[in-house]
Amino acid sequence: MNNDWALSKLDEFLALSEMVWRTQSGSSFPEVAGGVTAVTQSAQVVEKILDRVTPAWRKSLVNDDYEPWQPTRLAVMRAQSEIRNSAEVAQMLGEDAPAMRADAMHRWAWDAARSLWQSGHFGEAVRAATVKLNAEMQNKVGRRDVSETALFQQAFSADAPSQGSARLRPVGDDGGKTALSVRRGIVSLAEGLFAAVRNPASHDVSEGILSEQIALEQLALVSLLARWVEGCTVVRE
The missing domain is CATH 1.20.120 (Four Helix Bundle (Hemerythrin (Met), subunit A))
Known part of the structure; x- marks a missing residue:
């Protein structure tokens, strides 16, 4: 897997899915920074990355009615940590043995x-x-x-x-x-x-x-x- 590409896609999703407050006609309301369409399209790729990096990620999802993308955002953050630290963790916690894919x-x-x-x-x-x-x-x-x-x-x-x-x-x-x-x-x-x-x-x-x-x-x-x-x-x- 190309780690740099995967990390860039995960970063892109986090930016698009961040909740921000919009003001229109004197009223404020929350919405995702990139818009629903862009976030949904980004998620299509991100979910494939999560399946590869943290295969059981869906089992830890908890619905959030206020911020529907928040569970996926948390999964993305965990995947980022896995990608960035997996080599070091493997070295520190055990033998530097070949992994079975x-x-x-x-x-x-x-x-x-x-x-x-x-x-x-x-x-x-x-x-x-x-x-x-x-x-x-x-x-x-x-x-x-x-x-x-x-x-x-x-x-x-x-x-x-x-x-x-x-x-x-x-x-x-x-x-x-x-x-x-x-x-x-x-x-x-x-x-x-x-x-x-x-x-x-x-x-x-x-x-x-x-x-x-x-x-x-x-x-x-x-x-x-x-x-x-x-x-x-x-x-x-």
Whole structure:
């Protein structure tokens, strides 16, 4: 993200949305400095910045009938502080370790999770990503009669393909010991994903208690499997 551009857009919104007193025909009344149209247009961009910098910002909004833009203004101020101080805070409070970006994950994972993630529904976001992975896997091999773990087991089987049951082979798969090991590993990860991640999320076990960090790690598993699946060659009878 271009921090300088983002900060300039946030500053612009704060200037436009500041409440000022206008006088007309002897009467004074409050209104936003930039006018409702300009503030609304600015907010369209600002909200996308907030979604990126502080994804759960909407959950902290409190309606203010007198100053309707005030809740967003407060969210903008928090985002400004995050942008300006995130590097220093990370350095002072913990290791200067690489950060994992959700929007850099495979598109099957992040595109499916994005809207739920940005509203703070992390468990549901991960579940949506697993549903997308399963659907794309079915599309890849042209099947609808099997899904999830069984689909991975059959698609990565060492058996030759048969009518209506195509196989997937990862990049560089030569049928040797290493190739067989890779296939087994992919299937094992898929089994873990659907059993330990997707199933609990589908039954609302994790919703409300799943932290953003844990959800991010689970989403990374979906992304990794998605990259393997997309890169595979389809082998048909």
